[in-house]
């Protein structure tokens with residue numbers, strides 16, 4: 001009889017059960033722990049839940065980096081305790097579970113009208129992903145072939161509003177009960193009235209707006225060719241449609257990339273975001289040129305800890321939980337890949353076949369803790385790969 005218990009935080013468990021088919025052929029109980037409580041309560045919670053189940057438990061799959069030795073000591077009755085990451089690796093290798101993610105990332109447009117200073121796409125001459133947009137007919141066919149898909153992130157390297165088929169795609173997704181998010185980012189300089197209404201009418205789940213200043217001078221420094229007033233007016237109009245339709249969606253987020261040229265505006269941005277019914281979050285620009293004059297102050301306002309130099313390979317999780325696909329169907333894996341692809345096309349070869357292609361599968365094994373891949377892959381010159389994965393640092397699920 002199946003006696004496995006999968007235990008962990010909500011986010012990890014949710015990702016696991018929405019990315020792999022057949023998990024419930026092996027797992028009997030899911031136990032979700034509240035990670036917002038402090039560490040001691042968390043430990044107690046873990047144990048009290050497990051004590052309820054332990055009579056029926058012979059294998060415990062833990063989905064976080066919970067202290068393995070402590071757990072083993074406290075639960076001697078459990079035959080085997082294994083990290084979810086290691087268990088998934090084992091099950092994939094034995095072909096007991098199938099990688100079939102319900103969330104994917106499908107780029108609607110790599111075309112963009114701005115010329116942002118650090119844009120890797122423009123600097124790298126669009127890499128191999130090219131300049132283009134996804135056509136409605138391809139999108140429709142993709143959904144028909146993969147009816148298990150529940151949510152699609154459509155923004156990444158370009159501006160989704162430059163895709164002429166956008167509204168048809170939103171309407172079709174809505175009719176098929178598929179959530180659309182634009183959370184990687186939009187610049188929102190060019191949107192039609194009908195685009196704005198469609199975002200609300202078809203329940204786009206969330207949008208992140210890239211706005212790095214509250215004056216044209218600072219905004220335009222980075223977002224060259226962009227106009228701050230146009231963007232803010234478009235957001236106001238979007239809020240009017242939300243009121244008209246009495247809709248919570250789309251949820252609006254403001255992303256502010258902090259630079260030496262704009263860090264004096266971070267507080268004002270927070271106030272403006274609140275007045276526009278938006279959450280705000282801050283990031284440091286990729287160039288590494290930003291040096292805060294007053295680290296403590298910036299930390300207090302933005303929550304960014306500049307003393308924390310921990311390396312993370314979180315983006316790599318997209319390869320498993322929400323793989324990135326280019327507008328022409330080429331599998332990219334994660335959102336930072338643009339110079340190379342995984343030499344397989346999802347539109348012509350099928351999503352599941354693409355995710356099971358040899359090299360891509362090997363990389364997933366690496367991310368789960370297996371040997372580094374020897375062949376040349378799109379990851380090879382990625383900073384994350386050089387810092388984390390090639391040194392055997394495993395992702396945390």
Ligand code: SF4
Nearest residue numbers: 316334379382384385
């Ligand atoms: S190593 Fe880099 S390119 Fe490869 S999956 Fe991770 S973030 Fe993406």
